[in-house]
Amino acid sequence: MKRLLLLALIAAAGCTTVPPTNVHQPMTARPSLRSETAVANGSIWQPGASRPLFEDRRARYVGDTITVRITENTNATKNSSTKVDKNGNVTAAVNAYTGLPGKGLAGLNLDAGSSNTFSGSGQAANNNVFTGNITVTVIDTLPNGNLLVSGEKQVAIGQEQEYVRISGVINPSFIDAQNTVPSSSVADARIEYKSSGQSSEAQVMGWLARFFLNVLPF
Numbered sequence: 001m002k003r004l005l006l007l008a009l010i011a012a013a014g015c016t017t018v019p020p021t022n023v024h025q026p027m028t029a030r031p032s033l034r035s036e037t038a039v040a041n042g043s044i045w046q047p048g049a050s051r052p053l054f055e056d057r058r059a060r061y062v063g064d065t066i067t068v069r070i071t072e073n074t075n076a077t078k079n080s081s082t083k084v085d086k087n088g089n090v091t092a093a094v095n096a097y098t099g100l101p102g103k104g105l106a107g108l109n110l111d112a113g114s115s116n117t118f119s120g121s122g123q124a125a126n127n128n129v130f131t132g133n134i135t136v137t138v139i140d141t142l143p144n145g146n147l148l149v150s151g152e153k154q155v156a157i158g159q160e161q162e163y164v165r166i167s168g169v170i171n172p173s174f175i176d177a178q179n180t181v182p183s184s185s186v187a188d189a190r191i192e193y194k195s196s197g198q199s200s201e202a203q204v205m206g207w208l209a210r211f212f213l214n215v216l217p218f
Helices: 002-014 198-202 207-215
Strands: 065-093 109-141 147-157 160-170 180-182 186-196
Touching (some): 065 160
Parallel strands (some): 065 180
Antiparallel strands (some): 109 147
């Protein structure tokens, strides 16, 4: 039993885990017939595979493919500065007086002052660049004609596995004659670039270290 457990642990350590994804599922879809009945009448136009004779081969049906040009370049900078000054001063004096008790207070002077200063500043900057091409599949057509697309590209380099994923909603009017569309024209876009392998696993904190990091108060 102990040997089986040891072998299972070794096998699990050697397996490459697929990183989780947030893109729309499924990743691909098979084209379906647009007509249940196929009439063998010798006609060029058939309802089950209707395509106008004179048109660009642009994606419009479930199972069609379209190339997305990923051109993501985000640059954000934030600067903030706060300064608060507060000063206070109180002065009181008791001059000579007659006819009242407590003559020892005559000539008493009281002077009090306070000062409070607060200043703070912060700065944040973020710059991301992601370029490339990926061909995705139409997985659904919405009632207004928009296309829900999703796709994945896997590239194996040595012991590392790279995953490029993208999904979103495309307006067919944004598709050019080459059946491509920029990622900036994809609505609800979810773009991922993840990897799995020894290098990526080495960058992840172990579960025991994460446990102590969450439990220890210092």
